[in-house]
Amino acid sequence: MKWDALEEEPCSLARTVAVIGDRWSLLILRECFLRKRRFEAFQSSLGITRHLLAERLKKLVRFGVLRRIPYQQSPKRYEYILTQKGLDLYPVIMSIVHWGNIHMVDSRGRPMLHEHKKCGKMFDPVMVCSECGEPVTAKGVHVHPGPGARQAPTAA
Amino acid sequence: MKWDALEEEPCSLARTVAVIGDRWSLLILRECFLRKRRFEAFQSSLGITRHLLAERLKKLVRFGVLRRIPYQQSPKRYEYILTQKGLDLYPVIMSIVHWGNIHMVDSRGRPMLHEHKKCGKMFDPVMVCSECGEPVTAKGVHVHPGPGARQAPTAA
DNA sequence: ATTGACAGTTCTAAAACAGAACTATAAGGC
DNA sequence: GCCTTATAGTTCTGTTTTAGAACTGTCAAT
Known part of the structure; x- marks a missing residue:
């Protein structure tokens, strides 16, 4: 079964597992609830590879759990904050x-x-x-x- | 970071993720709470590969979430039931x-x-x-x- | 003797992951 | 102007994990 198929299952548990059921997402969310917001902060406190962190953050944004917000221009820098959907976790x-x-x-x-x-x-x-x-x-x-x-x- | 390292983290979330933080464990436990107990039952209702199901069941038994119990002799057959630790999930x-x-x-x-x-x-x-x-x-x-x-x- | 049920194990190919190096943009010191 | 640092990623290669299918072993029933 592919990850994409999980999202379509008629089961609220399976659909939620599609969002948080991997090794890193819950740990990233833990950091969010501890007020961490930035790429470097996540990376250094979790020890996740940068590649995977970038991918997981994209996934969480895509699911509407996090929002990617610029906190400065030039150079453009973004931070990640919990949406209401994310807070509900x-x-x-x-x-x-x-x-x-x-x-x-x-x-x-x-x-x-x-x-x-x-x-x-x-x-x-x-x-x-x-x-x-x-x-x-x-x-x-x-x-x-x-x-x-x-x-x-x-x-x- | 390896899975084994997760178990050692001084964080109750990380240690729990070491037990349930993969794609299948929570789905297997869902079936347990729905009174499913047997290998074939898990396999057919989840669509997990037999290989991975066997491995995940072993892991859940190792962590004390499930117990493997013989329900008949000759041929020996086993079923998996939730322990108190598992029920607490x-x-x-x-x-x-x-x-x-x-x-x-x-x-x-x-x-x-x-x-x-x-x-x-x-x-x-x-x-x-x-x-x-x-x-x-x-x-x-x-x-x-x-x-x-x-x-x-x-x-x- | 053959079929079927059950609980796995074994195999190969595909996907995901780890670890390290690299890119891009800009600020600050000299 | 040149070098270093900070931040937020991307790219690369090799290892590990997973998917999908076939196979094994034990026994009961036909």
Whole structure:
């Protein structure tokens, strides 16, 4: 299956994987959420090759996750900032970080702590139901085909 | 940077990307959450090559996300089920699906709807603070170095 | 004895990636 | 004017990963 085919799948997970499901995109987005914006900044803190970085940035711009904006004329220089679509990836990033915090840290503990400005405390993200506010677990959810489901009986 | 190096990074996101940050692992896990368990089932519904499927399953078992369990003797046959570590990826999967639902669906609408058994309603997942229960956004969070932070001034 | 189901393994060609060098534009120091 | 530095890429070559198809081994059913 080609990458392009993934985007066309009738599955929201597959389509999102087409955007962020490679080795570098999520790491680039991590840097974006840490307020990094420039090519050299991404390259030096990630250790990604320049070639691949240029390509990934193009991809993220093409998908509307980042916007490429000139920050000076002569010589023209651009920086990359998160669009609203990109900012909306925050729960994805945070849930990944949280899983890593629980299951992948070594004896030294978490590399980062997160403070919720509103309440002032260090917190973990919790996923709850938009309707009743109770936590959501795999076993507590029932799946139904939606209007965009594929007709053939294949998973979506 | 090699995949192995990713696992060693002092960053919970990087370490999690080492587990799920490729093109197929998340799709395999999607099938697991949809109660698929067997090699042939994964292969036929994903269209992944058998070679790569075998390798990815091994990787997920090695990381403790899946467990390989015999379901019959003679001939020996195995199936793959989610461990607790794997079940804990549910918020990651759901936040990815939700982002796709908002930003990647075509005119036909969502391929899938999710019902919260507890309240009986179709819902969206919402990420809230474990301490105060209020929703979490990128701008409402402040990041601090934790005990596992790298000493050199590099992003983690 | 033959077919089919299942869970893989092995092979070759194509695509993606790593690592390093190179290009283009301009500012600043001498 | 000439040299160095900064930034944002592009180009090149060799290695690794992936796609696609065919093949293996074990057993049950016909």
